[in-house]
Amino acid sequence: MGKHLYEHDNHLVQPSGCYDTVGSTETNIADGFTMVAVGDLIVTRPLTKGRDLGFGTVVELLRDADVTFGNMETNLFDIRSFSGSPQAEYGGAYHISLPELGPDLKLMGFNLLSRANNHSFDWGVEGMRETSRVLDQNGIIHSGVGENLAQASAPHFLETPRGRVALVSFASTFTPMSRAADPAGEASGRAGVNALRLTRSVVVTSDMLESLRQIRNELPGFKLCQDDSDHIVLAGTIYKAGEKASYSYEANPRDVTDVLLNVRRGKQFSDFCIATNHGHEPGNWSQEPANYEQSFAHRLIDAGADAYVAHGPHQLRGIEIYKDRPIFYSLGNFVMDDLRTPVGADMFAAYGKDPRIHTDAEVTVSEMATGYETAPALSDPVFYEGMITVTRFERNRLAELRLHPIELGHSRRFANRGIPVLASRQQAKGILERVQKLSKPFGTQIAIENDVGIIRL
Known part of the structure; x- marks a missing residue:
């Protein structure tokens, strides 16, 4: 509410000549509002019931926030009763987990998830719908996919004691035929992801x-x-x-207009708005964002976003503070537990394996060891390092940003790899110094205190 409002008959009334503009982009949350943001969740099993190898400490950080946000790269359903099938010619792993992951994510503290990414339609429309149903049943707000473009691009809202939070999720990296479309004439709409097309x-x-x-x-x-x-x-x-x-990128003008419009819509009906993008550009090899992204992130904040969170390249990139709002150009991986995801026949063939001789795990390890044409091998330790970011606001302004380095067990055996724990002192120092260096071009200063990175305003 604007500062000119006063109480009258138990209602807030605006004096004559004073009004809040509908298009206000100001942050409007209660003091102490905190947002925890992490990167990609490639998780195929419930984690809170497993052996505690330091994961419990991570969960404590996730639970102690008004908003706990991550990018969901896994479909949720029981494959034994599932009526759908993998998307044609995907050529990679089809990310899947049992429905039991839904309540487990809630137990970890997640209450807001982005869904627009290049794995959203690994299992087609049926997989998208089943995943949405599981998340809805567990009270986890999610955005970025839908039965048509209007649904996929719409902001979704989370109610918290310190304010209402909007999420607008889109993807600049997505698989062919997974882009959502609206009806046109006699043609019905197409289910899919909210896409930001790049040339x-x-x-x-x-x-x-x-x-x-x-x-x-x-x-x-x-x-x-x-x-x-x-x-x-x-x-x-x-x-x-x-x-x-x-490489140089140019965003599709119509998609840019739609995303900015939905960010504005989201902020008009909320107190705090998060815009989030899943993009691998210019490639997983790059520690710098694509050349279009900084200016676009600024436009998103100008339109009303209180935070911009990017993920996709599976490694950390720099942090920028623009108009007292955080911009995370990539938070890397939070979980990379790809144990139960079935490997398609196309992927067996791509890595010279035979499903009558080799196992899914052997194909996955081969993929991680060799990488893609334009990406380094995913077995590189850099892909097993990430951060839990805790952003705190006071008086509607960013007060402090804390960066907790995590590691996903690069040296562990395959069956135990990919689960986050807080990084050791030496590894935390290396992670934070790398993020310091990557953030310096944006004018961001990061202090390191007790193995935690701190940005103060």
Whole structure:
């Protein structure tokens, strides 16, 4: 409520000439409001009933917050009675866990989850619906998928004692045919994820661009239809001239408009709004965000977001404070427990394995050891390090941000790997120093005290 309101007959009344604008982007939560944010949850079994290898201390951090948020990359259903099937030609692991994970996530403290990512439709529409049903049954608010684009893009709301929280979830990395669409004419809408489409260009030097132009001009079927002095299209890839080889991204204007609109809608009906993106760009190898992301994150906050949380590349990236609001460019992995996820026939073939001879675990280990074409091997220790971030607000302003380094057991045997515990002193120091370095270009100063990173305003 605005400061000009006063009480009259047990109601709040605005004096003449004073009003709160509908489009206000101000934070409006009670003092002491805390948000815990973590990265990707690739979790295939309930964890709170397992052997306590330090996980209990992690859970205490998750529970002690008004909002505990993460990115859900797992589908929830019992495969023995499931009526759906994996998406065609996915070529990877089909992330799945039993419905028992729903109450377990609630027990851990999670009350808000993003759903828009490249695993949301591993098991098609049926998998999406079953997962939504399990989360709904356990009172966990989630956003980012739906029966059409309007549902997938809409903000969803969590009620807390210190204020109402909105979540707008979208994905810049998503699988083919998983993008949600609205009805058009006689065609019904398409269930899917709230997608932020990106056009990628490969930046090369002027000499490289001229060589590529010569190749293109020799190919059959080429016809020059416009001035292409600063760029060319070759075999479906856009090449642009620049100072050095790199990747450049441009977000789809319509998708940008839709996301910004829903952030504004979310803030108009809440006290605190979180915008979250799942994107692997420019690749899992990169510790820096894609070149479009900083300006877009700023636009999201200008539209009303009180925090921007990104995930997807499976490793940590820098932190920025913009207009007293936190921007996390990647929080890495929180859980990477991929034990029960079945491996599809396409993935067996991709890694030269035979399901009559090899096991799912052997294919998964092979994948982690070799990596993808544009990504390092997922067995690298950097993918087994992450952070639990605790953001506290006072007087509607960011007061303090605490970073608790975690490690996921890179050195453990396969069956025990992927469960987070607080990092040892030496490992915590290494993680925090890396985040210090990655955050420095954004002007963010991080102090290290008792194995915890602290950002104070």
